[in-house]
Amino acid sequence: MERLTNTIRPYAWGSTTAIPALLGIAPTGEPQAEMWLGAHPGAPSHLARGPLDAVVAADPVRELGPAVVGRHGPQLPFLLKLLAAGAPLSLQVHPDLDQARAGHAAEEAAGIPADAPNRNYRDRNHKPELICALTPFDGLCGFRPPAETADLVAGLGVDSLKPYADLLHAQPEDAALREVLTAVLTADPAAVAETVAETTEAADRLGGPYAPYADIAHHYPGDPGVLAALLLNHVRLQPGEALYLGAGVPHAYLNGLGVEIMANSDNVLRCGLTPKHVDVPELLRVVRFNATDAAVLRPEADPDGEEVYDTPAAEFRLSRLVLAPDGAPRDLTSAGPQILLCTAGRVTAGELTLGPGDSVFVPAGDKAEISGAGDGAGTLFRAIVPA
Incomplete structure (x- = not known):
């Protein structure tokens, strides 16, 4: 297990206090919206041996395992985040996989630069996502x-x-x-x-x-x-509750702190609440115009007490473990890659001690033994690729 150093993104909608409070550091006065944990080239996490995207690219089978590479290609298929909304994010939807591939190909053929403000499809992937609340968390999700x-x-x-x-x-x-x-x-x-x-x-x-x-x-x-x-349902999540957002579902996060996980993509079609580009014809092609309940997702504990947030996403599975300081060590070794994120208390991960906001990357097949540490329970979120 290798400790990660992660980038905090200062988007204007970010909270000035939530991430610093979790990390136990002084606020800077500037918005701190997202902390990215993963291998996205926009802000890859760093290991002692280099940026995670470069580490994966150098030997994807070793880092991700042959099954993950066979299904998803030679890149970490998920991106994990701490998300702290101090103001509403843009109202948006994400394309499905076929729409993303067709849209990306069309924009490439049209010669639209990858970083152009009017670019809708920056990659060929879809972007299912899950947000799990660490504090009371407000959002809009799906048509009423x-x-x-x-x-x-x-x-x-x-x-x-x-x-x-x-x-x-x-x-x-x-x-x-x-x-x-x-x-x-x-x-x-x-x-x-x-x-x-x-x-x-x-x-x-x-x-x-x-x-x-x-x-x-x-x-x-x-x-x-x-x-x-x-037009959309308002929902308030309590800590530990989550929302899953599939393709075509309009949504916006309003305020609160949470752990977010998504497929490794940056494809967003915006409906408003933003100064950024809104492509109305393409948006209307992607949105699914059917009413849905803003179904709150609660984790289900497996026999060992790992609380799993069950979704249909093929790229990620998020779970939560609450570890007592005197509990027996847990073996989380997996055939695929993992990122472990501590959000409360203290946790021992191999020879490392993790506090709130600390994280590790575990290459495929490497031993991953964890246990509680300190005086109280430690909370650990675990991101893996489903088998």
Whole structure:
């Protein structure tokens, strides 16, 4: 097991305090949004023997195991993060695998530079993801049933929202959601800004179920994404609870600290709540216009007490272990690569002692023995590639 040194990304929406508090360091006053743990070339973790992406590239079969290389190619298939939202992230969706490959090929053929601001597909991969809350964590996830959204919108009493409520009542689910989202994102910007201002005022006054949307509106005044957000379920996760987000599901994280894991991709189609590029036609092609419950995912403990977050993702499996200081050592040796992240207490990993925010990389097949350390229980998140 090898200790990782990880990069913290200072995105504007990041919390100034959450990651420093977990790491036990003084805040800098600047946003600290994400700590990346993995081999993504944008910010690879470092081992004593070099950047993790270069280490994997030098001998992928040794580091990842032959089965993982055979299924996913010569790269670590997942990216693990600590995510700390102090303000809402962009409202977004991710493509499925076929859409990502076709979109990437089309943009390559068109000669769009990989780092261009109007680039949608920066790689050929899809991006299923899971967020597990370490603190109370708010987000938006999936479309609410149109009739329920129509009632919510009508309750605001904003005249310019009435046509949207009428559409949501009059059309079948797929058509209703598609028409309203299209109308919101293609409307005259000045008219949208005025509607958003009236909506914000009404949501502030009414509070209750409107409060999350009022908060979004204060962070993004005049943004059409505020109206798009009204179409989505609001969910609050308690520590240990999670959300899984598959292809085509619109979502946004609003605030809180969590452990996030995803397929190793950077493909994002944005709907709003951002100054970045919004490609409306491509977005509408990728979004799945069906209502879904914001299903909260809770872990299931295996016979040894490892709490597994079960998802259909082929690239990753996230689990959590709570280790008593006097418990017997646990052998986590796996045929594939692993990243272990401590989020609370103290944990012994081989000859290393990990505190909150510390992490290790375990190459395929290498012995991975862990145990609790210190006076209290230690919490460890484990990221592996499913067999």
